[in-house]
Amino acid sequence: MELFVLSAINGLIYGMLLFMLSSGLTLIFGIMGVLNFAHASLYMLGAYFAFQIAQFTNFWVGLFVAPVLVGLVGAAIERYLLRRLHKYGHIPELLLTFGLFFLIEEVVKLVWGQPAVPYRVPALLHFTLFRLYNSSFAAYKLFMFVVAVLVFVALFLMLKRTRVGLIVQASIGHPEMVTALGHNVPLVFMGVFGVGAALAGLAGTIMGNFYVTEPSMAYHVGLIIFVIIVVGGLGSVTGAFIASIIIGLMDTLAVAFEYSLSDLLNVFHTQVSMSSPLYDFVHIKISDTAGVLPFLLMLVLLIFRPTGLMGQREV
């Protein structure tokens, strides 16, 4: 029970952070049809920029400056690279973002080195907030949660309550109509890409010091946010939110379960012998599969509900 409550809290926070990343990605996909492979690279850049700024000044300057820088990088990618390829269709765009993903990881290794960099939680937030069942709850987790909620509320208000949000929403389904009405759709593209990148950068800024800031951080998160936007329904911010929470909870809860198929077989008094090739398979613990459960979820969902949870059309 204790483990369950703790995992649930951690999963919720992790899910909120994942939403910060996946909301930008799903908006970009919904509007431009581009699956931005480099989205998680921008998340990584956020962490590294914030680390570098924190070296010169402190964490709080980085918190505000790093996401802006990452947003500018994102806007530049859209303006100078993606826009040129848009007329050739989605495969060249996907190839470009895959190339950028690869290149950014290598450049980060080149500049900051292969090992993790010492990006630390600021001293102001580095204390235990409360203890629950003998486990400490870091104050920084609450800080991350608050930032994520603020982003969620701001994004929601911007999309649902402002004129800009209205145009962005309209561009998801009917970009030609929005153009016909006299709106500058390329500008919308660049803006959405920039804001999405800035959100990814913000996620990197606040997650990089709590987890680890290293060159491989982009790949793992990148795969998970792909799963989230597919599960949530491409282009749906609400869907991305629900899927983020599901994946966040799944990730932290799965680690807590030490059961495997062999335990299930034991219930029926069946056992698989050591020499059988299936021996290893039935002894895979649920906790070991935490890393791949999201992919299984995505594949199952694509079979039974191709639109995703909240998607309007088939992905």
Place this chain on the structure above:
Amino acid sequence: MKTVIESGGDTGALAGKTISRMTYAKLGLSAATLIVLLLVPLLGDLAVISLLNQIGIAIIFALAYNLLLGQSGLLSFGHAVYYGVGAFWTIQLMAWISNGAFYVPTPLLPLAGGLGGLVFGFLLGMFCVRRHGTIFALITLAVGELMTALTIMLNNLSGGEEGISAWRQGWLGFTFGSASQVYYLILFWVLLCGALLYGLTRTPFGRLMLAVRDNEERARFIGFNTYRVRLTVFCISGLFAGVAGGLLAVSNELINYEVMSITESGNVLFNTFIGGMTYFSGPIIGAALITTLQLNLSNYTDAWLVYEGILFVLIVMFAPGGIAGIIYVHGPVLRDGLWRLLVRSYGIAAVPAVLLVATGIFLIEFIYHWSSALYAAGAEIPLFGITWSPASVWPWLVMLVGQGVGFYLLLRYAIPSVTAAWQAVNERLNGNEEP
């Protein structure tokens, strides 16, 4: 002349002496290449032979991959799965053969890999090819991750993180103990697979793949089951990827889970795309070039992957036909003797190109030396025969000015001049054909 893939065997359609002369030239060139390849082991240079072995395996894998990417328009991020399955089936078979369980002649071992690739290509393909485009790419990525994770977890099938090793057995007086004997084995399989895959592009089914790639709706309207076409392509591609994996097992005698990781999937994508996915010879050029650079440049610089990434992005942005595309576009120019029109503009373009490349390499290497653990604060960096101090303004000035001037010259003079020259060439080429 159009591309091989897009227009199949259209050389016959264009009558004339120039064509037959070119065909002879091609045949002669192929024969000469084959003779050189057959004689290479006589040099006895082990490094060259092992490089060529790796290139051969990479070529088969890239040709198999291009069946999906180039010929069917399916971008896969997880094709190393079938390569890896082929490698594991073969290494497992080799282990059983060493135990005396049964016997298969060594040269036929890659067939076991091909079978593995085919079986898994069918099983996973049934699911993967239900979609195309971006979602196909995502599904293959997820399947690749799942299969890699499963491989690590299934210890007694895959040897876990260490992998499985087994030894090649001799056959008919060949011991396969030396790299050069393995070389002939790989060469045989490269030629066989290359011929089969090239032949496939000339069959009606090869044309059907292009139709499904270019206009799926119309292909379906004519009455073809496009799902079945894609599945067949996926299976064939899995089969040949499996053969490549099988050859890897035979040549390395050690296989672990990394063979099916995203790194391998990315590698084959880079090889194929940089070489040129719209040409049959593209993946061959790409596999040969990238493998050579990979093995040689990594001795000189740790930043090799940065260069590879930049090259890939540049190709995506400016030369979607890859290196093969750049070569083939000049074919008609040479044939009609129009190269004079281009020489001047290429000379102009060479100036900023050299400047950008030189200062770009300087920048990357400088940053690498500066940020690496070898560098102590305040030390000087030896590069290009000069020692540079990162604290002084000079190295940075050289790089910035070089890049700035390079970009200015590129945009202001090089691009307009090359564009104008090509316009002139195209006018002449089209002018020749119209009457």
